[in-house]
Amino acid sequence: MTDREPSMTSPEGAFARATGRTVPAEEGGADKPRYRRYQYDLIAPHCGRSVLEVGAGLGEFAAQFTGLDRLVVTDVDPDAVALLKNRFADRAEVEAHQFDLAGTQALDRPVDTAVAINVLEHFEDDAHVLAVLARSVVPGGTIVLWVPGYQSLYSEFDRRVGHFRRYTPATLRDAIRRAGLACELARPVNLLGGVAWWAAMRLGKVQGPKTGAVGVYDRVVVPATRVLDRLLPIPFGQSVLAVARVPDGGPRAEKAR
Known part of the structure; x- marks a missing residue:
């Protein structure tokens, strides 16, 4: 590890470290x-039925x-998992589990699609x-990734919540390729958010998002x-969206050089 804050690899308080928020009793985020x-x-x-x-x-x-055959919601933080179980208790298609990407954990029944929003940047070995x-x-399913975009936007907030990096489409495609997956899409999103983030975090030295x-x-x-997304090709953004395809034979990670 570096001198960054602890990342999502340890469960206690992982949600708070990753987001700058605590796990409250209320739903939050309204x-x-x-x-x-x-x-x-x-x-x-880009998502399938599970x-x-x-x-x-x-x-x-x-x-x-809504309307999925199966929805599995997970977190490494047990407090977040407890809240997830309560939140989705009345939805029969939803499962809530503790899940640690730092290890070798896998679902007993694989899904069509995995979604990871603002997760990958918390791990030093992103391809692993x-x-x-x-x-x-x-096999043949998708992994949809949403990650912070562009190292020029890296701020004290990123460091504080344990981000090892921010991505460009090229660096995210590279991580996907090194994991043995096929990259079907990698593009910046949220142009105006990127400009606002740069102004607030880099110019204004703001320590984190204000309510x-x-x-x-x-x-x-x-x-x-x-x-803007509909009218213009977006060359830059606060985030990068990518879709990776799992090969029919499963992932074939490249050997470390």
């Missing part, structure tokens, strides 16, 4: 409904999935983590971002 829907609309088209979300936290994103995750996906600013961003910036 100030970002438009942003979560924006994420969902980009991610869901979905695993790793690092699901409070279940805010996963709750948007992708190969581990692929073991929980059926009031997040609310304004959700109401104003996210709708504008959707318009």
